Amino acid sequence: MKKKEIKPKKVETQEKTKKTETEDKKEEEVPEPKEEVIEEPEVKEEEVVAPEPVKSFFAKTKEIFTTKKITAEKFDDLFWQLELVLLEHNVAVGVIERIKDDLKEELVDKPLPLSVSKKVxxxxxxxxxxxxTVDSLNIIDEIKKKDEPYVIACFGINGSGKTTTVAKLAHLLKRNGLTSVMAASDTFRAAAIxxxxEHGKNLDIRVIKHDYGADxxxxxxxxxxxxxKHDIDxxxxDTAGRLHSNVNLMDELQKLCRVTSPDLNLFLGEAITGNDCIEQAQKFDEHVGIHGIIMTKADIDEKGGTPLSISYITxxxxxxxxxxxxxEDLEVFDKNKIIEKLAI
Structure with a gap:
């Protein structure tokens, strides 16, 4: 009698299959790791706060002098505040002393009007x-009076704008019907020549020059x-820039003046340099004898004290x-405009 073959049950296989399917499902169910998003803190833009407008020169004086009666002691206590305002505006000490004396004479121990600020x-x-108010002259009129060429020499430190100003003067003369020639006497800078x-070509005005480094x-x-020779007015x-502290270089300018005997020596100084400009003018006056001043860069001078000071001191x-x-950017000096700039 044949024994029946007992076939092995496929339970284990089925169980394994079930386990595999379960594991597959679990694998499918496992969510993919999310990228960790790091949120950067929100950066708030700083609000740009406009600076408070600088109080005008006289607006500050109104705050200082508010009393109806001023004694000498009270005046001295108050004036130092006004002095700070004046110094902020590049007003020289000599001018401040003059202002102090005038104010003291008008205000101290005297009956004052209802509005002290208006008196100030x-x-x-x-x-x-x-x-x-310094004795001046009309350059155009002076030129027309002279039969021979009228000689104008321009002096100043490096970078004060001499070459450009010489061209501006030539243009001004041309507008007034006067002829001119420009001398390139800044032989220390090839670029200046x-x-x-270039200015001469633009203005159709002759430029006399020598080689770089010439006398x-x-x-x-x-x-x-x-x-x-050509009957030019x-x-x-145009001279080379000189540091006013360099005596040897300043002496060379004296030689130029001896040879040419200028009718008008002009000092050119930057309005924005304050008391430095005054010192420069004094030194040039000592060496070559200046007759007048041209203030350059006056359009960017917000204080207005330098023209006031330099004229008074020199x-x-x-x-x-x-x-x-x-x-065209060369204005005849108007002292009323200085008062406007000082906001007096």
Whole structure:
């Protein structure tokens, strides 16, 4: 009798299959790891707060002088505040002393009007106008009076704008019906000679030049000779920038003046340099004898004290203000505009 073959049960296989299916399902169910998103803290833009407007020169004085009666002691206590305001506006100490004396005379131990601030204002205006009142001359009229070429020499430190200002003067003369020639006596900078030549082409005005490093006085002399020969009204001499503290270089300018005998020596200084500009003008006056002043970069001078101070300290008139880079940007000096800038 044959034994029946007992087939092995497929339970284990089925169980394994079930386990595999379960594991597969679990694998399917396992969520993919999410990228961790790090949220950066929100950066708030800082609000740009506009700076408070600077109070005008006189607005500050109104805050200082509010009392109806001022004794000498009270005046001294109050004036130091006004002095700070004046110094902030590049007003020289000598001018401040003058203002102090005038205010003291008008205000101390005297019956004052109802509005002390108006009294202060009128006194300040009068003092500033007096300070700016220096004997001057009309350059155009002076040129027309002279039969021979009128010689104008321009002096100043490096970067004060001499070459550009010489071109502006040439343009001004041309507008007034006067002829001119420009002397490239800044022989220490090749670029200065090229710059003046470029201005000459633009303005259709002759430029007399020598080679780089040549004798500056010789260039100026040749320009004067050219002017005499061709009946030209004015010779404009552009000189090299000099540090006012360098005695040897300043002596070279004296030689130029001896050779050419200028009718008008002009000091050119930057209005934005404050008391440095005054010191420069004094040194140039000692060496070459300046007759007048041109303030350059006056268009970016927000304080207004330098023209006021330089004229008072040097006792020289300011003829023009440079107010830009264009040939037209040379204004005849107007002291009322200085008062406006000081907001008096």
């Amino acid at each position: 204002e009128s006194t300040l205006k009068k003092t500033v106008l007096d300070v700016l 090229q710059q003046l030549e 500056a006085a010789a260039v100026a002399y040749d320009a004067i000779s050219h002017a005499k 004015v010779v404009l001499i 006792k020289k008139p300011i003829f023009f203000l440079g107010v830009g880079q264009g040939y």
